[in-house]
Amino acid sequence: MATDPLSVHVDLDGGRDYDILIGRGLVASAGPRIAALGARAAGIVTDTNVAPLYAEALRTSLEGAGLRAGIVTVPPGEASKSYGRFAEVCDGLLALKIERNDVVVALGGGVVGDLAGFAAASLRRGVRFVQVPTSLLAQVDSSVGGKTGINSPLGKNLIGAFHQPRLVLADTASLDTLSEREMRAGYAEVAKYGLIGDEAFFAWCEAHWQGIFSGGPERDEAVAACCRAKAGVVTRDEREDGERALLNLGHTFGHALERITGYDSARLVHGEGVAIGLALAFRFSARLGLCGGQDAGRVANHLALAGLPTRLQQVPGGAGDADSLLDAMAQDKKVRDGALTFILARGIGQSFIAPGIDRAAVKAFLDDELAAG
Numbered sequence: 001m002a003t004d005p006l007s008v009h010v011d012l013d014g015g016r017d018y019d020i021l022i023g024r025g026l027v028a029s030a031g032p033r034i035a036a037l038g039a040r041a042a043g044i045v046t047d048t049n050v051a052p053l054y055a056e057a058l059r060t061s062l063e064g065a066g067l068r069a070g071i072v073t074v075p076p077g078e079a080s081k082s083y084g085r086f087a088e089v090c091d092g093l094l095a096l097k098i099e100r101n102d103v104v105v106a107l108g109g110g111v112v113g114d115l116a117g118f119a120a121a122s123l124r125r126g127v128r129f130v131q132v133p134t135s136l137l138a139q140v141d142s143s144v145g146g147k148t149g150i151n152s153p154l155g156k157n158l159i160g161a162f163h164q165p166r167l168v169l170a171d172t173a174s175l176d177t178l179s180e181r182e183m184r185a186g187y188a189e190v191a192k193y194g195l196i197g198d199e200a201f202f203a204w205c206e207a208h209w210q211g212i213f214s215g216g217p218e219r220d221e222a223v224a225a226c227c228r229a230k231a232g233v234v235t236r237d238e239r240e241d242g243e244r245a246l247l248n249l250g251h252t253f254g255h256a257l258e259r260i261t262g263y264d265s266a267r268l269v270h271g272e273g274v275a276i277g278l279a280l281a282f283r284f285s286a287r288l289g290l291c292g293g294q295d296a297g298r299v300a301n302h303l304a305l306a307g308l309p310t311r312l313q314q315v316p317g318g319a320g321d322a323d324s325l326l327d328a329m330a331q332d333k334k335v336r337d338g339a340l341t342f343i344l345a346r347g348i349g350q351s352f353i354a355p356g357i358d359r360a361a362v363k364a365f366l367d368d369e370l371a372a373g
């Protein structure tokens with residue numbers, strides 16, 4: 001049943017501020033909201049899992065609001081964030097004659113959002129885009145904040161642009177068709193928001209995570225809480241000159257694992273890499289004497305209870321050795337003057353940016369983690 005959506009505002013300069021609407025039924029009612037942006041045509045970018053579920057409803061709604069609408073489809077999974085698929089999406093949108101004043105609509109998870117957003121940033125040197133996220137991960141994180149891009153064989157998200165959406169429509173009913181595995185993966189980013197700066201939210205997650213999974217009122221509340229947290233960070237530090245790097249908690253390790261597993265979603269998806277990365281970031285913090293071992297244990301226990309991996313040994317096909325993980329981390333966008341930057345923690349909800357981390361200390365930690373049973 002559709003109810004009035006929750007609304008979160010992202011405050012940005014230059015008339016680039018936008019709303020995130022969160023609620024059930026937003027795909028079917030997207031047309032008038034997108035038409036209000038003033039476009040005449042919409043290029044919907046989606047994947048072959050999401051297309052049969054939601055693309056026609058979205059197209060019908062757009063056409064009902066007077067927009068010409070076409071669909072460009074890519075295969076599902078992380079491998080679609082590639083140079084080849086990027087070219088296909090750009091050419092598909094050009095074939096639809098999407099003009100400068102039109103709009104690209106990303107309908108799907110974070111893969112589609114990052115890929116379509118980068119295509120929108122590049123097409124005719126920039127057209128507007130709207131995010132219609134349909135995975136938990138995309139609703140709580142990737143649809144907000146304007147990071148768009150693709151992967152290189154050399155590293156995760158290394159090619160991209162900052163390009164903010166004009167509107168985000170998070171239809172939480174669409175999560176009813178999401179697989180358990182992808183729900184869990186998205187939940188890693190939900191927990192991340194508590195771990196970064198809000199212990200009370202992490203404790204709320206510990207008490208309410210099952211309601212998020214089952215589609216209770218906790219789901220919309222969690223999406224809104226994460227979007228509010230991210231909107232605040234993005235408003236204060238849009239281009240990651242400082243504070244925004246905190247949103248990378250768990251990602252230095254996680255992105256390295258995604259590269260090592262060849263962006264193969266059958267082996268590891270982003271949220272699973274983040275879950276292992278969160279657990280590693282807290283165990284590394286404990287090893288450095290920054291936080292207590294009980295905090296690291298509490299983080300790993302909760303993620304494991306929600307069905308997420310927390311150890312390198314849980315990567316199907318293996319996580320490689322410490323040197324290959326360090327090589328992958330060397331491409332991290334937070335590297336400065338060749339030195340690694342990690343997001344570490346003094347406790348739950350007390351994360352901080354730690355530049356200049358010694359490679360030997362990371363190697364010793366990874367060697368021990370890989371050797372642990």
Ligand SMILES: NC(=O)c1ccc[n+]([C@@H]2O[C@H](COP(=O)([O-])OP(=O)(O)OC[C@H]3O[C@@H](n4cnc5c(N)ncnc54)[C@H](O)[C@@H]3O)[C@@H](O)[C@H]2O)c1
Pocket residue numbers: 047048049050053076077078081108109110111112114134135136137138141142143144145146147148157174175176177178179182185186269270271
């Ligand atoms: N730009 C950012 O700020 C940001 C933030 C976090 C993550 N990301 C990126 O997001 C990507 C991960 O996103 P994801 O976890 O959504 O992965 P995804 O886009 O691959 O979606 C997960 C899977 O669920 C399917 N799916 C999506 N919605 C569905 C629905 N409603 N019903 C049934 N199936 C559905 C998809 O087809 C896919 O197979 C990664 O590439 C990551 O780097 C970007």
Ligand SMILES: O=C(O)C(=O)C[C@@H](O)[C@H](O)[C@H](O)COP(=O)(O)O
Pocket residue numbers: 141145147156157189240244245247248251333
């Ligand atoms: O929005 C951000 O900033 C984030 O770091 C959110 C992350 O969850 C996300 O995975 C992001 O794509 C990582 O960014 P990157 O700059 O490390 O590629």
Ligand SMILES: [Zn+2]
Pocket residue numbers: 141189251270274
């Ligand atoms: Zn992420």
